[in-house]
Structures are given as structure tokens and as C-alpha cells.
Amino acid sequence: MSDLRFSVRVNSRPDGRCDVRVRKRGFEVGVPLSFDSAYDGVTALEQFLGALGADLAGGLLARARKRRVEIEAIEASVEAALNNPLAYLDVVGEAGTTAIEQISARVYISSFAAEADIRMLWDEMLERSPLVNTLKAAVRLDLSFKISL
Amino acid sequence: MSRLPLFPVTMVGSWPRPAELLRAQKAKRAGKLSAAEFDRLADAAVLEVLRLQDEAGVDVVTDGEQRRDNFYSFAADKLSGVKLMTLAEMLDIIEDKAGFEQILKTLDVPAYSLSNPTCVGPIERKAPLALDELRFLRRHTSKPVKIPLPGPYLLTRAMFVKEASRPTYASKEDLSVDVVRVLRAEMADLVREGADFIQFDEPVLTEVVFSGGKTRTFMCASLAAGGDPKVELEFAVSLMNQVLEGFEQVQTGLHICRGNWSQDESTLLRGNYAPLKPWLERLKVRQLVLEYATERAGDVMRFEGKQLGLGCVNPRTPRVESEEEILAQVQRALAHYEPGQIWLNPDCGFGTFSNSPVNSGAIAAAKMKALAGAARRLRQRHQA
Amino acid sequence: MAKPILVGAVLYDPKVSVIWDIIGEFFEQHHCPIDVVFYTNYELQVDALLKGHIDMAWNSPLAWVDAQRRSGGRCRAIAMRDTDRDRVSHIVARKGAFKTLKDLKGKTLAVGAKDSPQATLIPQGLLLRAGLTPGKDVTIRRFDLLVGKHGDHIGGELDAFKCLDSGQADACCMLDMNWDRWSGDGTINGQKYAILATTDKFDHCVFTVREDFDQATEQRWLKVLFSMSYDNPKHREMMDMEGLKKWESGRTTGFGPLSEAVDKLKFFEGRS
Numbered sequence: 001m002s003d004l005r006f007s008v009r010v011n012s013r014p015d016g017r018c019d020v021r022v023r024k025r026g027f028e029v030g031v032p033l034s035f036d037s038a039y040d041g042v043t044a045l046e047q048f049l050g051a052l053g054a055d056l057a058g059g060l061l062a063r064a065r066k067r068r069v070e071i072e073a074i075e076a077s078v079e080a081a082l083n084n085p086l087a088y089l090d091v092v093g094e095a096g097t098t099a100i101e102q103i104s105a106r107v108y109i110s111s112f113a114a115e116a117d118i119r120m121l122w123d124e125m126l127e128r129s130p131l132v133n134t135l136k137a138a139v140r141l142d143l144s145f146k147i148s149l
Numbered sequence: 150m151s152r153l154p155l156f157p158v159t160m161v162g163s164w165p166r167p168a169e170l171l172r173a174q175k176a177k178r179a180g181k182l183s184a185a186e187f188d189r190l191a192d193a194a195v196l197e198v199l200r201l202q203d204e205a206g207v208d209v210v211t212d213g214e215q216r217r218d219n220f221y222s223f224a225a226d227k228l229s230g231v232k233l234m235t236l237a238e239m240l241d242i243i244e245d246k247a248g249f250e251q252i253l254k255t256l257d258v259p260a261y262s263l264s265n266p267t268c269v270g271p272i273e274r275k276a277p278l279a280l281d282e283l284r285f286l287r288r289h290t291s292k293p294v295k296i297p298l299p300g301p302y303l304l305t306r307a308m309f310v311k312e313a314s315r316p317t318y319a320s321k322e323d324l325s326v327d328v329v330r331v332l333r334a335e336m337a338d339l340v341r342e343g344a345d346f347i348q349f350d351e352p353v354l355t356e357v358v359f360s361g362g363k364t365r366t367f368m369c370a371s372l373a374a375g376g377d378p379k380v381e382l383e384f385a386v387s388l389m390n391q392v393l394e395g396f397e398q399v400q401t402g403l404h405i406c407r408g409n410w411s412q413d414e415s416t417l418l419r420g421n422y423a424p425l426k427p428w429l430e431r432l433k434v435r436q437l438v439l440e441y442a443t444e445r446a447g448d449v450m451r452f453e454g455k456q457l458g459l460g461c462v463n464p465r466t467p468r469v470e471s472e473e474e475i476l477a478q479v480q481r482a483l484a485h486y487e488p489g490q491i492w493l494n495p496d497c498g499f500g501t502f503s504n505s506p507v508n509s510g511a512i513a514a515a516k517m518k519a520l521a522g523a524a525r526r527l528r529q530r531h532q533a
Numbered sequence: 534m535a536k537p538i539l540v541g542a543v544l545y546d547p548k549v550s551v552i553w554d555i556i557g558e559f560f561e562q563h564h565c566p567i568d569v570v571f572y573t574n575y576e577l578q579v580d581a582l583l584k585g586h587i588d589m590a591w592n593s594p595l596a597w598v599d600a601q602r603r604s605g606g607r608c609r610a611i612a613m614r615d616t617d618r619d620r621v622s623h624i625v626a627r628k629g630a631f632k633t634l635k636d637l638k639g640k641t642l643a644v645g646a647k648d649s650p651q652a653t654l655i656p657q658g659l660l661l662r663a664g665l666t667p668g669k670d671v672t673i674r675r676f677d678l679l680v681g682k683h684g685d686h687i688g689g690e691l692d693a694f695k696c697l698d699s700g701q702a703d704a705c706c707m708l709d710m711n712w713d714r715w716s717g718d719g720t721i722n723g724q725k726y727a728i729l730a731t732t733d734k735f736d737h738c739v740f741t742v743r744e745d746f747d748q749a750t751e752q753r754w755l756k757v758l759f760s761m762s763y764d765n766p767k768h769r770e771m772m773d774m775e776g777l778k779k780w781e782s783g784r785t786t787g788f789g790p791l792s793e794a795v796d797k798l799k800f801f802e803g804r805s
Binding site: 077106 | 168171172175237247250253254257258259260261262504505
Binding site: 358359378419420421423424447 | 717718719722723724
């Protein structure tokens with residue numbers, strides 16, 4: 001393990017949300033998990049999924065720049081399934097945990113490049129992604145891409 | 150229209166675009182290609198589509214909608230007060246994102262690939278919607294020409310995004326007044342310059358009926374969620390009839406399908422046309438252009454006082470229907486319509502959305518050829 | 534601040550917890566706090582009510598019948614939604630296939646989950662009244678979705694209709710509200726299917742307490758509950774989520790069809 005550390009600082013707020021600070025930036029994280037489709041914060045779980053999506057999309061763009069392959073746009077749809085979300089609500093009689101069991105990411109790529117070139121970038125990105133390399137040992141990862149103009 | 154044979158063969162509208170034209174479309178949208186350069190490429194693509202239709206034996210031709218990014222959002226280029234927004238951009242401003250997310254997942258497409266013409270100010274024609282298409286066709290074919298246009302209900306529902314439109318129009322009903330005005334002006338131009346057949350596309354009517362007005366199926370990235378189906382259908386009929394008032398002399402049609410955004414039929418709507426019958430029969434159109442080459446559409450039924458544009462080939466399937474299958478389909482329709490009332494067409498276009506055509510040009514051509522072959526045999530059987 | 538009233542509710546979907554959060558906030562604002570305890574099935578909830586672990590239970594009609602059965606009739610029904618009163622269920626078949634319910638003899642009836650009052654138990658009670666024994670005179674094809682939750686989730690009913698629609702059953706059962714909704718949105722083709730028979734009216738969910746629940750507390754709680762008004766824009770969204778226009782007093786006169794069906798079908802046989 002290397003000595004290099006990446007860190008953030010997190011402070012709670014009375015409303016249950018948290019402020020995260022890193023270098024000169026800060027961002028807000030909502031509650032850990034919400035079942036309210038109108039919840040107006042970004043939950044910790046959603047931030048986590050967003051981070052993975054950005055890792056995939058940003059990672060692909062970085063590889064494309066390096067290889068001089070033109071990609072116009074990337075969009076990632078990321079979703080996670082928990083073992084049993086009802087465990088979060090203290091439901092009497094429910095078994096299971098709140099652990100994430102599966103994460104699916106569908107990555108859409110707008111590019112006129114050949115599919116073989118895109119596939120090469122994809123494989124290189126997966127090899128280098130810190131989040132993918134960490135998560136693949138812990139959860140079922142279902143990652144795929146589609147060229148979509 | 151000059152005298153047509155029995156069982157005229159026509160397209161619903163669109164054809165797959167060549168890759169070069171798709172690149173050009175993106176480049177033009179990004180401001181990297183001039184309109185003139187785009188037109189040069191589009192002209193060539195239209196000529197090729199005309200050639201393919203001639204070769205197949207199509208009687209009433211279209212330009213394959215080559216100049217359009219899809220069957221309705223092209224209106225953003227032609228109307229002031231309308232901005233073409235990708236769904237990704239709209240997700241920033243709309244309240245109800247969850248519905249759209251679900252649709253995107255079902256269709257397996259990214260938000261950036263779907264565009265919606267969004268009303269952001271008072272609408273006016275800054276250029277004719279399809280007159281340029283008609284003029285080009287007139288210069289290059291002597292065959293009768295069909296011009297597809299987005300229907301008034303479709304345009305109103307698609308363009309009215311309350312978060313963006315309310316500063317100008319308090320409701321979609323208010324917007325519809327100007328939509329009708331714009332479409333009537335367009336019709337007048339097209340009729341004056343000799344359009345033989347004007348077809349209005351209103352696929353959203355099946356969404357209204359088969360999803361309770363709640364689901365947005367992205368046949369048109371419509372955002373203004375419909376309400377009570379009966380109220381919406383009355384509204385749609387009223388708008389269409391206002392557009393058509395006084396244009397009885399021209400051949401008109403209304404196309405309604407259950408969605409053409411995917412080859413995955415499980416994502417498309419299902420249900421027969423019966424719930425729409427009372428409303429469709431009140432429309433002033435001469436012809437109903439309907440899809441029947443899928444079991445999702447149920448059995449052919451009679452609509453009083455209307456011609457039938459019978460959908461007899463499925464634009465999405467790789468298999469080319471045989472002439473026998475098409476003949477059997479027509480036979481079923483003849484139980485309800487006279488021979489002179491039936492036209493033959495595909496269920497929908499082959500490239501409704503330019504960036505995701507539902508078939509290859511080769512298969513599209515083969516299907517149109519099969520339709521024309523079946524039509525010739527029908528004429529032999531039914532010629533007086 | 535008053536001691537919170539413990540209210541039990543069965544969750545079939547985590548999203549339902551959001552409605553209870555909103556209800557909880559409403560009672561908190563009206564100085565009548567409640568703490569909601571979620572259960573995975575009604576049997577556990579009725580246990581908890583009768584043991585005194587909770588003060589009040591939002592019970593399905595079957596849970597009401599069970600609570601009365603196990604307590605010797607020592608529970609009270611204190612409140613229900615307007616939409617919980619006077620419901621019916623329909624037996625649906627292809628148009629013209631049958632004239633009366635008796636014509637289902639020898640045929641297959643698709644029903645919901647085995648413990649669904651509206652999609653299984655009450656319609657089977659109707660069969661019995663018509664002289665047909667379920668399982669003997671009529672084959673029953675059940676869709677046991679979320680057993681233990683008493684048909685709260687409509688999936689079983691939808692599956693039963695799809696079974697009919699695919700030709701694997703001759704008829705199916707559904708709550709009247711689902712017939713209306715699915716006929717309107719095209720799920721049910723109105724040209725193909727019709728109602729063959731309809732049950733007697735019955736009542737549905739109900740807030741249940743034990744007879745020893747403090748009456749003053751009950752009255753205080755009911756006063757807050759009945760202060761919810763659909764005409765109040767601040768309450769409307771909450772009431773739409775709860776699926777009602779008005780809260781009504783609890784009544785027990787509407788559980789006849791279910792009680793009769795449960796007795797005849799010996800539903801609770803073998804249970805304590």
C-alpha cells in the first residue's frame with residue numbers, strides 16, 4: 001500500500017445533511033438513504049453512484065484524449081441494488097442487510113469511431129479505474145457500454 | 150392528385166440516414182457546418198431515397214425525412230420561440246425527472262440523444278416547415294408526393310414544458326392556438342405549391358389511451374403530461390379539425406402508431422384502435438394511416454368515412470414480409486373496406502429518429518418492394 | 534410533550550415509509566406525536582398489537598378479522614379512509630363466455646395471493662354462495678405475491694388478469710378500483726372482457742386498537758386525524774398519497790363478506 005492518502009472532512013448539520021470539504025471546495029451530502037422520490041438532497045448512496053459514473057465517463061474521456069480518439073459525449077446511467085432496503089427502516093421480521101449487492105452502469109458513448117477502438121478505450125479505462133478495481137472485489141459489478149449517436 | 154392505381158403504395162415518411170448525413174447533422178447543430186453545406190449532403194440523400202422508392206415501385210413518394218433529425222423536433226429550426234433541447238438539458242429544469250429516467254432505461258438510450266423542441270417564447274414560423282422539402286421533391290420527381298408533418302396535438306404537448314413555456318403561454322391550450330395558426334399557414338403554402346398528400350403524425354394519441362396519460366413514452370419526448378384521456382382526445386380532435394378546416398380539397402391523412410423508437414417490441418405500446426374510434430371518425434382527414442403489421446395493434450377495424458393506410462410491413466423487423474403475407478393482411482382489411490379505400494404502407498417510418506433507425510436501408514427497400522409486388526397482384530385481382 | 538402513540542404499519546415497499554414520515558410529521562405538528570413501527574407481515578403486527586408492543590395498528594381487513602378472532606372480539610375499529618368503505622370485487626371473464634357465475638363450474642379462476650381479501654378470499658366466498666366449491670368445482674390458480682401482506686400490493690391481481698388474458702384461466706378476480714383503473718388505461722381491453730359477477734360490498738383497511746386503549750388518548754388522536762382536510766391545500770398532497778378524500782370513523786359492519794369467507798374456507802384453521 002502506498003503512503004499517499006486522499007482525504008476529505010465531513011461536518012454534520014442539524015437538518016441531518018453534511019458538508020464535505022476538500023481543498024478549496026465543499027459540497028453537500030444529504031441523508032444516507034432516502035425512499036422519497038421527491039427528496040431534494042443528494043443522498044450519500046447517490047453521491048457514491050455519481051462518483052462511480054464520473055470515474056467511468058471521465059476515465060473514458062481521458063483514455064480517448066490520450067489515444068486521440070474523438071468522443072463527443074458520454075453519459076452513464078448507474079444504479080445499485082441493496083440486499084434489503086427494508087433493513088434500513090427497522091422493519092420487524094425482515095432479514096438481510098443494507099449492503100449493496102449489485103451495481104449496474106450502462107455507459108453511452110457518442111462517437112463515430114470504430115467499435116473496436118471504443119472497446120479498447122473501455123478495457124483500458126476499466127483496468128485503471130480506482131473505484132472499479134475496489135468495488136469488483138466487494139459487489140457484483142455489471143458494467144457495459146453502447147455506442148449511441 | 151393525378152389518377153392513382155388501386156392500392157397505392159406509399160411510405161409513412163422516414164428512411165435511414167447515411168452516416169455522412171448524421172455527422173453533418175451533429176456538426177451543423179454544433180455550429181461547425183453551414184446550412185448550405187448540410188443541404189448539399191441532404192439533397193444527395195433525398196435523391197438516393199427517391200431512387201430507391203422508384204426502384205421498389207412506390208406510387209406516392211416522400212423525401213425520407215432526410216433533412217429532419219426526427220419526425221417532429223425539426224420544428225425547432227423553423228419556428229422562433231422554440232429551442233431544441235436535449236433531454237439532458239431538460240433534466241436540469243423540469244420537476245418530474247423520475248418519469249424520464251424510467252423511459253430512458255426502458256429505451257436504453259442516453260438523455261443526450263433525445264431532443265425536444267421546447268417553447269421558450271411566442272412561436273412564429275421563421276421558415277416554412279416543409280415547403281423546402283416539397284419544392285425539392287417537385288424538381289426531382291413527377292410522382293405524387295406525400296409530406297408528413299407533426300400533428301398539432303403532438304407539437305403542443307411536446308413544446309409545452311411548463312418550466313420554460315409558462316412565461317409566454319399560461320397553458321398548453323394557450324400554446325395550441327399559435328400551433329394551429331402556424332400549421333394552417335404551412336398547409337396553405339403546401340397546398341398552393343401542389344402537395345398531393347399531407348399526413349399529420351399523432352402517435353401520442355395511443356400514449357394517451359394506453360398509458361392513462363401518465364407515462365411518457367418518448368415517442369416524442371413529450372413533457373406536458375396528459376390528463377384524462379377523454380379530455381385529451383377531444384382536445385386533439387379539436388386541434389386537428391381546426392388545422393384542416395377549409396382544406397377539404399387536398400388528400401390528408403393522420404398517422405397513429407404505438408411507437409417506433411426501438412426494435413425491442415416489448416418497449417412499445419399495445420392495444421387496438423377501438424378506444425380511439427369515436428374520435429378518429431370525427432376527424433376531417435380523409436385517411437387514417439395505421440399500423441397493423443404487429444399483433445400489438447389487434448385486428449383491422451372499420452372507421453366510417455375513412456380511407457385506410459394499411460400498415461402491412463413492420464419497419465423494425467429484419468425479416469422481409471412475403472407478398473403472400475401482405476395479401477393476407479389486405480384480405481382481412483377488405484372485410485371492412487372497399488378496394489378503392491385501401492392504401493398500402495409500412496406501419497411507420499424506417500428512421501423516425503435519425504440517430505437510431507429501426508432498420509437498414511437494404512431491408513427497408515426490400516419491404517417496400519414487397520408492398521409494391523403485393524399491390525400489383527391486388528390490382529390484377531380487383532381491376533374492374 | 535405527550536408520550537408518543539406507537540402505531541404499527543406493514544410495509545410492502547420502502548416507498549410507503551415516506552407516507553408514514555409525512556403522517557408522523559403531521560401528528561407531531563399537532564402535538565400528538567406518533568412513532569411508527571414497521572412490520573413485514575400482518576401476523577407479526579397483530580401479535581404486537583395484542584401483546585401491547587404497539588398501541589394501534591393500521592390493519593388490513595383480514596388482520597382486523599384475525600385480531601378479533603385472537604382477542605375474543607376485544608379490539609376496536611377507530612378510523613378508516615372513505616375509500617376503505619363499500620368496496621366490491623369483480624369476477625372478470627371474456628365477454629359472452631359465461632352467463633352466470635355457476636357457468637364457471639369445471640373452469641379455472643385466477644386469483645391473487647392466498648391471503649388477499651379482495652382478490653382471493655371474498656370472491657371465493659361468492660363462489661361458495663353460488664354453490665361452487667373452490668378447488669373442487671372450480672380450479673383455483675393462485676398468484677401468491679407477497680404472502681403475509683394480505684394483497685396490499687396489486688401484483689397478484691395483475692398476474693391473475695394476465696393469466697386470463699393469456700388464456701390460461703377462464704376468469705379472474707380483482708378489486709373494483711383496479712378494474713376501473715385498468716379498463717381506463719388500456720391494460721384491460723374493454724371490448725374483450727366484462728364483469729361476470731360482483732361481490733357484496735365490503736370494507737377494507739382500518740385503524741385498530743385493543744379495547745383497553747385509553748379512550749381519552751384515542752379521542753385526542755382522532756381529533757387530530759379528522760382535522761386532515763382535502764380542502765386544505767397543505768393536506769391535499771398528503772391525502773392523495775394516502776389515497777383518500779376524507780377520514781371516517783371506524784365501523785365493523787363491512788367485514789361480513791370477509792368473515793363469512795374466512796369461516797367457510799377455514800382460512801385460520803390450524804393457527805393459534
